[in-house]
Amino acid sequence: MALINCNYFSFSLKRTVxxxxxxxxxEGDEQITDKYTQDFYQYEKGLPVVYLLHGAYGNYSSWTRFSNIERFAQKHCCAVVMASAENSFYQDMEHGGAFYTFFSKELPTLVKSLFPVSKKREDTFIAGLSMGGYGAWFLALSNPTMYSKAASLSGALDIVMLYDEVKKGTIPGPFKWEDIFEDPSHLEGSQAxxxxxxxxxxESGTIPELYQAxxxxxxxxxxxxxxxxxxKEASVEFVYEEGIGNHDWDFWDSYIQNVLDWLMKK
Structure with a gap:
């Protein structure tokens, strides 16, 4: 497989990322042969692509450093894209970077232009852990015609509840809420x-498929x-899984395999 590290100037973030x-x-697992190269180096139609999001304190390198995502991507023959969002909850921050714009517009445009990935909705997926689990659902539900599936691992999926719990001190959090949101006390019913x-x-009739673990x-x-x-009360179709595990890479490295199985299932 190829792990490509790319530095480029982001117009939405106004800096090099x-x-x-x-x-x-x-063919992976150190078994590449002339036969396999001739048979399967056919990227013209485009590979399925997974935008894989990190959690709080993480960055673009978190998944490659702490999980076996390279090996899993090879197994499923899919491209995986990882970028940094700081502790932004993948928002266009009130005081900070325009991360929603970066992830929803600029990054996909760059990826589709430079790499052999499919441009079809049915081949475009997004997943993440913790803050990135929220980010995956947030970006997919904000752009339902772009992503066909979105997966959350240990996701902070209820932003209203999270803010209340962090404010009470029952859940720790590194977030500067007033820097991220215009008014974090009124998140309910907002675009976040x-x-x-x-x-x-x-209401629009287009809902990405959702996975939660x-x-x-x-x-x-x-x-x-x-x-x-x-x-369930809203009659939304989704896949839910749980298992013994904590908020850590042992759980995420295990369940990202389930996520990829689900994403690539036609």
Missing amino acids: EINVIIPTP DLFNLLTSCK CGTEDFLYSMNQSVRDRL
């Missing part, structure tokens, strides 16, 4: 509220159960 992109080779976005998607020992487990129950 760094991204990692995984491009699978025809996933349930509001989901309602808009239902969380460890039973995770500090966000009760939030994920609450989100699961609200989705």
